[in-house]
Amino acid sequence: MPAMLRYMTTAATQTASNPDEPTFLKSVELYYDRAAKLSGVPGGTLSHLRAVDALLRVTFPIELEDGKYEVIEAYRAQHSRHRLPVKGGIRYSEEVDLQEVEALASLMTYKCAVVDVPFGGAKGGIKIDPKKYTVEQLERITRRYTMELCQKKFIGPGIDVPAPDVGTGPREMSWIMDTYRQFNVDDVNAAGCVTGKPLSQGGVRGRTEATGLGVYYGLREFLSYPQVQKRTGLSGKVKDVSVIVQGFGNVGYYAAKFFENNGAKIVGIGERDCSIYDPNGLNVEELQKHYKAHSSFRNFSATSKILEEPTEILEQECDILIPAALERQIGLRNADKIKAKIIGEGANGPVTPAAHEYLEKRGIVVVPDLLLNAGGVTVSYFEWLKNLSHVRFGRMNKKFDESSRRKLLDLVETNAGRELTELERKTIVHGAEEADLIYSGLEDTMIQACQETKQTAELKNVDYRTAAYINAIQKIAVVYKDSGMLFMK
Template sequence: MARAIKPRVGMYENVKNQFEKAAEVMGLDESVKKILSITNNEIVVHFPVKMDDGSVKVFTGYRVQHNNALGPYKGGLRYHPTVDIDAARALATWMTWKTSLAGLPYGGGKGGIQIDPKQYSQAELERITRRFTYALGDNIGPEHDIPAPDVNTNAQMMAWIADTYMSTKSPSERSKNQHVVTGKPVGSGGLEGRDRATGFGVVVTLEAWAKLNGTTLEGKKYIVQGFGNVGYWAAHFMHKNGAILIGVQDATGTLYNPEGIDPEGLLRYQTENNTIMGYKNMEEYDSDKFFGIDCDIIIPAALGNQITEDNAATVKAKVVAEGANGPVDTDGEVILLEKGVDIIPDILCNSGGVIGSYFEWLQNRNGEIWSMDDVIVKLRKKLEDAFNGVINTSVQYKTDLRTAAYIRALSRIEMAYKQRGIFP
């Protein structure tokens, strides 16, 4: 008899499963659990934009605000065909846990537009971004909901958002609203080092993992899925640690070289050719077998639900460092943990980005300019403190690192609700 096909669990289902597990292990207050089980606000906007050829297209944008018990909603905007209300719910919820775990005065929000940005010109993307910002209106704001870059969005787009939002304010108020968005270009109020903060954070947590296991990253072989901002910068800092990149996968294909791949050379090639395929001395590899490559470390830094029940058993690495949000689904995680594979969870591993965003927000809010050295030192301290806290909680509750990270995040929010009470 043929085995029944198990339906694929969506990202939001994964988030809820992870939340339920942690809530049960820690004994989360039932009232707080009810509040955190749902989102606060879900905004869907439809807006028209004129294309370069004079035609008009109507786009759909999303912004989900999960929780703001600890501070303003915080989280990125992504431009991708997979963006929908469920994806935004999942990502917004993860941001609530991520900001809490990092000890930031933020809640969680997320959103974006359901488009493939490669199909549009730069001028069209500017109009789409500005019109989306205008459609969101006062649903975002520097003390209310602060967007940032995410998949397929960048510093330039954040500058357009900031300019559009500030243009809707009176002249006397415009300068007070620069921190409505983070991840801006340095010349427009951005933070030195914000571009590399997420990838740097991935490597800091891997350094801490290696130290915990009595080793270093020197000579460790690793693979990276996704060679965008997070994947590249993770590879850059792994290279500085003496680790060896042997496999890279992105939407254009998969490369493999057991002798090592130069991340700087690959970045130059990718920038010139808009693909990683064809890079010198590289072997093309079966994309479906990517996570089965014999290596020490896997850094999935692309999209969610990449390591699943279908491929988790092939993983040979000792640790998976989640540079993306939700790259390992709950079924895949069970298999990895049974195999003894460590997972540095996304809300810890890739939190360098939102920590960097917090520094930029402070810089703008206080009229300061932070140096790269200041940023890197402060980032490392925040990340190492968070990692050590998760390890201690894992030992205390005798549980895996993801559940421990959730417990720490949920405990901080639970305390806020218990101290403040529920209105009215």
């Protein structure tokens, strides 16, 4: 099937959807069009915003160990350059094609706008299964891809800043940065050409868990809203909810971990080969150790139920369901089987448009991807700022803050007539370090974005997804309007 006609019909993404349900790209466009009609933004601006600004498709050969060559296909899409740089991950997957990166780049534009991160949206991908290549081959592929981006001006701290995605991580980001530096030896801000790097290469503390933590912060905020409590019958307290997470990668693991750490019961986890369910609760840390050792949930516990069909986990009893794996996991084939009261989209595009409408009619609260999984790009923004400022967060003020607090404590102790214990003093005096500031910035960002989404949903009488899109469209339209729209007339 030609790449541009592929309908995301892998075994993992077609199970829940009917053949006539739209592609991932069409789904994003449908959500956009629905919100655009209610945004009050002029039609010309809406048309401009809907289109992808620039697309790059490259091919290059890679020599394999047996002396043979393989031609690698790779992409980069820049959806909107209303703000620069544009931002978006790079994924390594055999399912990557132009249509997918267009959809993801579009979603990144709206995602950045929703959480007030001053970037445009982009996305990239290399059409490979990274498990089939050696580390040396992956490094050559990554560096060659980066060279193509450098030559075509599709990368740079002020142009386009990639990040990790499916199949990539800090290692690949480090290779990308090093390659960019070889082509831009005089760029003092070269570390800012990519985010998600290891700490030793200019990364930021808290980036690894950022998306999963953002999912937790967002759902915790929605749980606190009286409107959500009324629709779901939930108390609003995290400790009172049961949670199922589909996907045990970076996003799913940390989302489950933060919910568990705050008192929630994790009753199910889904992965590719099988899923595990236990109404009495699972120990996330122990489950991860087992999964790392055996690459499966099988034989983890005698009391847990193993579900052979991975998507069955979506249909089990729970209060909050977090699809944090792939696109199109909830469609018309299984939407009527969903038992959760809240669906929090940890992945990009896990619910099809028709399924979304059906779930809303059933009274299920859907917290959308462009809001809920924006934690990753938010902390990427913080990393980019760190790279441009060339100083670790907290380095300049941590000890000064601690000194000021000690003086205040001394005064309080003198007036109160009681000395605090050493532990009490350390707890109160502790100055904010980089991770503390990152967590604080992410929490504040997610709370603000959730509140704005709720307010627009109430004002326009629409669901939360449409409200988030409306907010994104209006914010971007203001940037276009105030910039003067050069060369538009």
